[in-house]
Amino acid sequence: MTKIDFEANFExxxxxxxxxxxxxxKLNEFIAFLKFHKVNMPYKFSFVSETxxxxxxxxxxxxxxxxxxxxxxxESKDVQFQDFLKEQxxxxxxxxxxxxxxxxEYPAQSNAQMKKVCSLIKALLCEGQFIFLEEPEVDLxxxxxxLFISALKExxxxxxxxxxxxxxxLPFWMSHSHKMVERTKDFSFTVSPVSRNYLWxxxxxxxxxxxxxxxxxxxxFTLPKNKNNKKxxx
Numbered sequence: 567m568t569k570i571d572f573e574a575n576f577e578x579x580x581x582x583x584x585x586x587x588x589x590x591x592k593l594n595e596f597i598a599f600l601k602f603h604k605v606n607m608p609y610k611f612s613f614v615s616e617t618x619x620x621x622x623x624x625x626x627x628x629x630x631x632x633x634x635x636x637x638x639x640x641e642s643k644d645v646q647f648q649d650f651l652k653e654q655x656x657x658x659x660x661x662x663x664x665x666x667x668x669x670x671e672y673p674a675q676s677n678a679q680m681k682k683v684c685s686l687i688k689a690l691l692c693e694g695q696f697i698f699l700e701e702p703e704v705d706l707x708x709x710x711x712x713l714f715i716s717a718l719k720e721x722x723x724x725x726x727x728x729x730x731x732x733x734x735x736l737p738f739w740m741s742h743s744h745k746m747v748e749r750t751k752d753f754s755f756t757v758s759p760v761s762r763n764y765l766w767x768x769x770x771x772x773x774x775x776x777x778x779x780x781x782x783x784x785x786x787f788t789l790p791k792n793k794n795n796k797k798x799x800x
Contacts, residue, residue, distance in 0.1 A: 570603045572603075572695070575728075575744075577743075578722070578728075578730075578743045578745075579731070579745045580732075580733070580736070580740070580743035580760065581595065581599075581730065581731065581732040581747045582746050592732040593613060593700070599747060609694075609696065610695055610696075611696035612633075612696075612697050613698045614702060616701040616704050618681045618682040618684070618685035618686075620673045620684060620685060622672065625671060626666055626668070626673065626680065626684045627644065629684055629685075629688065630663075630669075630687050630688055631644065632688075633691045633692045634647050634650070656690075658713055658714075659687070661717075662683060662686070662713050662714060665680075665710065666680055679705050679706055683706075686702060690718070695728070696729070696730065697718075697727060698731075699730070699732070700732050701732065701735075702731065702733070703735060744759070744760060746758050
């Protein structure tokens with residue numbers, strides 16, 4: 567096993583679970599993966615679940631700002647956060663935040679997309695070594711998802727972090743990921759570069775795979791045995 571140097575490369579890792587029954591907790595799989603590759607403890611990471619867990623007693627804005635570290639105690643967090651969004655280079659993150667039309671609503675009053683957007687923004691504000699995203703595309707409209715991906719890639723470049731994604735929509739995330747993580751039956755992990763021909767490989771396997779019907783009714787061909795034919799006299 568080769569130890570991965572997470573401080574040298576900052577990439578998006580995509581978890582691929584060939585057998586869903588191997589583990590019910592994707593977060594536990596992620597933590598086990600870090601331990602398997604001997605990541606020094608303690609490590610800090612942000613986690614976004616599929617259901618976008620927010621504190622129900624806090625507004626959307628309060629949920630976001632709880633992970634924002636202000637520079638001054640004389641100004642409000644809200645004002646400093648607005649200044650932070652304007653000063654930093656991640657315009658996609660600013661646009662993502664501006665999508666929240668009613669930031670002072672409580673989670674119970676908001677739709678699923680707004681709650682998910684808040685959870686994703688929180689993950690980009692939290693200072694840590696890693697981000698783990700469990701099905702980040704769930705509840706997001708296509709335009710919102712593309713905006714988040716732009717914000718995520720800029721965040722990786724600016725903060726030099728590694729991001730891990732678990733998604734059932736592998737074809738979509740293949741084009742945005744660098745490495746594929748798979749867990750083998752002996753409970754070890756393998757890491758390989760993402761195949762840019764993944765869609766073709768998948769279709770090729772389906773195309774050439776024999777069906778049960780064809781296997782049962784398959785035509786049998788018998789090649790004739792070689793016979794030593796005498797040469798005709800000249």
